[in-house]
Amino acid sequence: TIYHKTEYRERRNHFAYFACSETVAGFDTQREDFLGPYGSFAAPQVVKAGQAHNSVAHGWQPIGSHQIKVTLLPGESKRILFLLGYQENAVEEKFDPADSQTINKKHVRPILSDYLQFATVDRAFAELNAYWDDLLGRYAVQSPDEHTNRMVNIWNAYQCMITFNMSRSASYYESGIGRGMGFRDSAQDLLGFVHMVPERARERIIDLASTQLSSGGAYHQYQTLTKRGNNDVGSGFNDDPLWLVLCVSAYVKETGDWEILDERVPYENMVGSEMPLYEHLQRSINYTLKRIGPHGLPLIGRADWNDCLNLNCFSDTPGQSFQTTTNKDGITAESVFIGGLFVLAGKEMAGLAARREGSKAQNYLREAERMEKTVLEAGWDGQWFRRAYDDLGQPVGSQECQEGKIFIEPQGMCVMAGIGHADGKAKQALDAVAQYLATEHGIVLLEPAFSHYYLNLGEISSYPPGYKENGSVFCHTNPWIMIAEAKEGRAEKALDYYLRINPSAREAISEVHRCEPYVYAQTIAGKAAPSFGEAKNSWLTGTAAWNYVAITQWILGIRAELNGLCVEPVLPESWSGFQAQRVFRGVRYDISVTRQGKGNSVAMRVEGKAVAGCIVPLPAAGTKSVRVDVVLS
Amino acid sequence: TIYHKTEYRERRNHFAYFACSETVAGFDTQREDFLGPYGSFAAPQVVKAGQAHNSVAHGWQPIGSHQIKVTLLPGESKRILFLLGYQENAVEEKFDPADSQTINKKHVRPILSDYLQFATVDRAFAELNAYWDDLLGRYAVQSPDEHTNRMVNIWNAYQCMITFNMSRSASYYESGIGRGMGFRDSAQDLLGFVHMVPERARERIIDLASTQLSSGGAYHQYQTLTKRGNNDVGSGFNDDPLWLVLCVSAYVKETGDWEILDERVPYENMVGSEMPLYEHLQRSINYTLKRIGPHGLPLIGRADWNDCLNLNCFSDTPGQSFQTTTNKDGITAESVFIGGLFVLAGKEMAGLAARREGSKAQNYLREAERMEKTVLEAGWDGQWFRRAYDDLGQPVGSQECQEGKIFIEPQGMCVMAGIGHADGKAKQALDAVAQYLATEHGIVLLEPAFSHYYLNLGEISSYPPGYKENGSVFCHTNPWIMIAEAKEGRAEKALDYYLRINPSAREAISEVHRCEPYVYAQTIAGKAAPSFGEAKNSWLTGTAAWNYVAITQWILGIRAELNGLCVEPVLPESWSGFQAQRVFRGVRYDISVTRQGKGNSVAMRVEGKAVAGCIVPLPAAGTKSVRVDVVLS
Structure with missing residues (x-):
């Protein structure tokens, strides 16, 4: 057994261990010995030579490697257990003998002897299977489409649980917990896991709402360990509070736990500021109503859902953060997207309010209707919904624009909210999506991609055309269109869009997709990019929750x-x-x-x-x- | 020519280029194409296959690679130029044509055509040689020892210039500018480059002194770009201000520029707080005199020269910074080392003061003598100088201790300061160094190394025995012993110690030393470490300056x-x-x-x-x- 005890000798009381059920022919714990001089993990010296060095780490970089010699006849198989563990000892029994520097293995030895037996491991895996069977069994489907079945029954739900546990904190592409949990990220992730772990969803809602400001605004991010808002990024992302309404509504619908609305929740985690959660939701709604721009649309603030559309940040300084730089007064730039989101949230709020406020609940519907009217007037471009108005009052995502004429987000959100359903504008907007944005690899975020940097648009135009927010298939947004199509009754389109970005379906084109065939990625390079169809940033993305919602709730x-x-x-x-x-x-x-x-x-x-x-x-x-x-x- | 223009399309106006004098057979700019799937720099796919992919980077990770096909007959040689450049364009002429996204190459083309000619490159190298000949020619020696000659004439001086330019900001081991420039680091580095670039040394002194606090204390680190003190680390390292006296004295000795003492320099960079530099030095001296502990020795504060001896930080929390955690009142723990440093600085100050304050300069000598007496009384352990007193008033670096009985720093600093010269204690201390600390690979920092963590000593006991501050050959301190031996007239010992860590001399044992044979490293694993003799953290270390001082000023x-x-x-x-x-x-x-x-x-x-x-x-x-x-x- 290899023990990894960095800093255990001083202030830590935890260590890791790595054991093996087989008699080892050798081992290595010094990384340089394992890799060889100037060696790399692509070709470790020890593996090439087939001979361990039995190196003992004593500082510098460690590694854990067991060498096992196995000879297999044709068709023969052999089972070997590798056990990687983590153990904490109480401070007063860290060492054995007590005055030595040797790890006390009292608590870990029984684990080792237990878990190096096949029966124990089989039992543990069975328990793990049962745990997942329970979670995944909350929603199972047998449909004519294997990709739908595979994703709904296993992988999409699994990814939703991963986003619950990790938010955006770790993946092949992101790392560390410095960023914290996004307010809107977590609120949306919840839509994908609320039916599996409702009690944890409740806790997450309370945590989120506790970081809300008394203005109704929200810290854009918070730290899970301290549960405090992240001051470095602050607030002022004007869509944030409305997502709280959506996720609370989803929670109450799933659980029937109306009592959560009476839960007393503080603002900014300040003791003494506690108010019923319901009051938080009301302030969320009012936050938007108090921040209305020249066209009657919601002011966008630092950004709405799209963190990279920064209309109040005219940045010409390299390295400056687009998210935290605000050098415009913020009273002109408006978001059609938040308009749509407000209509959706207002209707959900009315549903919750009906039981609490009775006929006054109609007020939320009336505000939603007023906003709907405004969106149809000031937010309609003739063929589709505009995206926003910039700091000069000029439309963004309009025929009038040279680039970025049409954006996906308002088409999805407005139609999901029911805007334009009555007068056919919803279908018209979705037809524009089909015509201008849909590709074989999914629906791109905007078109045409920005070919150069626009001071008035911010980070979105800083990416090369076809990447990330600048016209990639930003997968998070695609299920909004699927849901919108389903709401408009256009089943073929909804399922077609679903399958275009379904990872299982894309396995057939892995040489293009180049990403795990069982997990949603944040982005697939768009048609303007040379690597059109290549996915990046898998695992930690709101895509998981929204695709799950689209297929399970609106298509199925x-x-x-x-x-x-x-x-x-x-x-x-x-x-x-x-x-x-x-x-x-x-x-x-x-x-x-x-x-x-x-x-x-x-x-x-x-x-x-x-x-x-x-x-x-x-x-x-x-x-x-x-x-x-x-x-x- | 490969152009690297990340972010050039938005807010940056600089780019890099990579050209070649030969017709290329191919190129690569997409890293994954160059390395191959799951490939590594240890075995890039393109190199293994001998065929470039001509990949064009468009996002993701870039690389710059030119493929050249050359056939050489036995003994034949061929000269090929590779040109790696950096260019800035004015914002108004970033693109050509102006409305395109194509880099304007107007300014870079003449450079390319010029520098891809052998004659130009030869001339440029000749100019570079002349520049270095001038710098290195300020001190040249022809001695009977080739290692002395090689290091003094070229590499040690060169490393001193690198520490001037980079401080501790970049190496194979450290990276980034987040740490800033250390106050004491930079003051000591200056001792090694002041004769080569005295005008830059003057600027560095003014920068450093400008971050001094009006109390006489100093920010422990400052940022070169803003020239402001680093608030994250703050001040309270009680040796810091005294190094300013030493480096100003070295500068005045080198240049005769007494006027620098009249230069008006602010405190904490605050406009309006300017005082003559001489006043800064006086406050440095007074800073120590106002912070005296129970034995009459200077209080240590957060740490003295040894950042890892933290006597006012009793830390039991993993991850807590030993440098910025202070949970003791700081009125008990004292440093013998600062005592020695104060004596040395006091004598230097008296030299500067004689010309300005006349007979009052004697005051500095009197304070130095008083401190000398205190060190000889409270700081003497019987066979060597003690290191410090901890928060309980118990000696550190004493026969009384279980581990860490003797430390190198006070032996070097006290003897350099002349303490114990008259009564033989200096030689006694150096004999103890020879007996307990000296090894074939240099002089270890302390002995015996700490085998476990001591809450009252801090980070020093957190390292494995024999590594870093816990008993490695922490090279920075070795020249203090060389100088001390030279001052005591013991030439054989001084040169012997010099050659034990001389990188050129250690080339003969490269398989043990495992570090560049022309550059000093911060640390060589000590006798308590399994890898005894292995050097780490080369380039950016005060070792460069102090070894240069030891060999050039005190041995030669x-x-x-x-x-x-x-x-x-x-x-x-x-x-x-x-x-x-x-x-x-x-x-x-x-x-x-x-x-x-x-x-x-x-x-x-x-x-x-x-x-x-x-x-x-x-x-x-x-x-x-x-x-x-x-x-x-």
């Missing part, structure tokens, strides 16, 4: 509502239906969807009895399972 | 004094003498030293005329060169 159509589980699939004509199992408020729903016509009209039977509409009423207390049969026609 | 014995150039070699009996050339205050001194007896008594002739003592009087104005002949007997 099974979603939590305040008054029950909704089953309202929007499936392509070619799908004959699907089976699904959903655990909702402790009850298992066995859902069968069968296509009998070409459309997506729902005829529902619950436990064999016809039910009007698409919502399965909440069953009587004690009910263990509910059978739901839906016929589409 | 040629040093600037206020009233002229001193020639007082302390050579081993085996040396027959040496020749040296020294440029001092614009005059070239040709110095010949010849041994006629076994000792180091100096008989000097200047331009053929006998001169009493060891100091060459300053020549008449307009004198270009002076011939000095010294006979040792």
Whole structure:
């Protein structure tokens, strides 16, 4: 067993260990001995020579390597256990003997002898499997499409749990916890894991809301260990508070835990400032209403969802942060996107308010309607929704622009919010998306990509064309279009977009995609980039949650509502239906969807009895399972 | 030509270029193409295949690689130029055409066509050679020892210039400018470059002194770009201000520029706080006198020269900074080392003061004498100088201690300061160094190394035994012992110690030393370490300056004094003498030293005329060169 005890001799009381079930032929713990002089992990000297050096680390860089000699006959296999562990000792029993510098292995020895047995490891893996079976079993589907099944049943849900645990703190591309948890990131991630770990989601909501400012604004990031807002970045990202409304609404719908709204939550973590969570939500709504620009649209602040569209930061200094530099007064630049988000959040708020404020809940709907009207007037460009107005009052994401004529975000958010549904503008906007933004590798964020730097737009124009926010397939936004298409009833388009960025589906083009075929990436290089179709920054992205929402709630159509589980699939004509199992408020729903016509009209039977509409009423207390049969026609 | 223009398209106006005099057979600029999938610099795919991919970088990671096909007959050679350049364009002419995104190459093209010619490059190298010849020619020696010659004439002086330019900001081991310039680091580095670039040394002194606090204390670090003190680390390292006295004295001795003492220099860079530099030095001295502990020794503060001996920081929290954590009141722990440093600085101050304050200059000598007495009483352990007293008033570096019984720093500093010369304690201390600390690979910092963590000593005990401050050959301190031995007239010991860590001499044991054989390293693993003799952290270390001082000023014995150039070699009996050339205050001194007896008594002739003592009087104005002949007997 190799013990790694850096700093254990001084202030740390934890160490790592690395053991093996096989008799070792050698080992290495000094990295340079293992790699060889000027060696690299691509060709370690010890591996090339097939002979360990038995090097003992004593400073400099360590490594842990066991050499095992195994001879296999053709077809023979052999099982070897490697055990990598972490152990903490109490300060008073760090060493054995107590006055030595030798690690006390009292607590680790039983673990080693236990876990180097196949039976123990098999049992531990079985427990781990059961844990994941439980989480992943909260929503399972058997559909005609293997990529949908694979992602929904395993990998997309798994990625949602990873974003819950890690937010944006660690991946192949990002590292360290310095950045903290994003307010809007975490609020959106929650949409993807709330049904798996509702009790943890509740905690996350309270943590998030505790960093909200008494103005209703929010720290853009907070640290999970201290649970304090990150002063380096501060606040002023004007979309942030509205996401809190969406995630609380999603939580209440999933759990029916209305009491969370009475939970007393502080502002800025200040003792004495506690108010009911519901008050936080009201302030979130009012935060937008108090920050309205010349066209009646919400002021954008430092940035809205798109951190790189910086309309109040005219930066000409290399190295200056686009996110924290604000040199405009902020009273002109407006966001159509926040307008759409406000309409969506206002409707969700009205749902929550109905039970608390009764008829006053209508106020939220009225504000949402007013904003909807404003968006349709000032935010409509003729063929699509504009993105914003800049500090000069000029439109961003408009026919009038030379570049960046159309952006994806307002098309997705406005249509999701129901804006333009009545007068056909929603479909028109989605048609523009199909025409100008959709590619075989997903839907790009904007078009045409910015070919040079625009002082009035900020970081978005600093990336090479086709990369990141400058016209890549910024995957987070794609499910908004899928949901919008589903809401408009266009099932073929919704599923088509879903499959274009589905990692499992993209495995067939791995030489282009160049990313793990089971995990969403933040970005796929757009058509303006030489490496069009290449994905980057996998794992830690809001893409996970939103794609999960799009496929499970809006295409398969099974979603939590305040008054029950909704089953309202929007499936392509070619799908004959699907089976699904959903655990909702402790009850298992066995859902069968069968296509009998070409459309997506729902005829529902619950436990064999016809039910009007698409919502399965909440069953009587004690009910263990509910059978739901839906016929589409 | 490969152009690297990251961010040039937005806020930067500089770019790099990489050109070649040969027709290229191919190139690569996309790193992944060059290295191959999962490839490494240890075995780039393109090099293995012998075929460039002609990849064009467009985001992700870049590289610059030219492929050239050359066939050489046996014995044939071919010269190829590679040109790596940096260019800035004015903002208004960044692009050509102006509305494009193409770099304007107007200014770089002439450079390329010029510098891809052999004649231009030869001329440029000749100019560079002349520049270095001038700098290195300020002190040249021809001695019987090739390692002395090689280091003094080229590499040690060169390293001193590197520490001037880079301080501790970049090396194979350290990187980035976050740390800034150390106050005491830079003050000591100056001792090694002041004779080469006196005008830059003057600027450095003013910069340093400008970050001094009005209390006389000093920011421990400052940033070269802003020239402001580094608030993250702050002040309270109680040795810091005294180094300012030493470096100003060295500067005035080298240049005769007494006017620097009248230069008005602010405190903490605050406009309006300017005082003559001389006042800064007075406050430095007073800073120590106002911070005296129970034994009459200087209080240590956060640390003295040894940043890792933290006597007012009892840290039991992993990750806590030993340098910035202070949880003791600081009124007990004292430093014998600062006592010695104060005596040395006090004597130097008296030299400067004599010309300004007349008889009042004696005050500095009197304070030095008082401190000397205190050190001899409270700082003497019986066989050597103690290191310090801890927060409980217990001695550090004493027979009484279990570990760390003897430290190198006070032996070097106290003897350099002349403490114990009269009563033999100096030689006794140096004998203890020889007995307990000296090894074949240099003199270790302390003995025995700390085998476990001591809450009352801090970071020093956090390193594994034999490494870094915990008993490695911390090279910076070794020349103090060389100087001390030379001052005590023990030439054999001084040169012996010099050669033990001389990189050129250690080339013979490169398999142990494992470091560049022309540059001093910060540390050589000590006898308590498994890798005893292995050097680490080369280039950026105060070792460069102090070794240069030890060999050039105290062993070869040629040093600037206020009233002229001193020639007082302390050579081993085996040396027959040496020749040296020294440029001092614009005059070239040709110095010949010849041994006629076994000792180091100096008989000097200047331009053929006998001169009493060891100091060459300053020549008449307009004198270009002076011939000095010294006979040792």
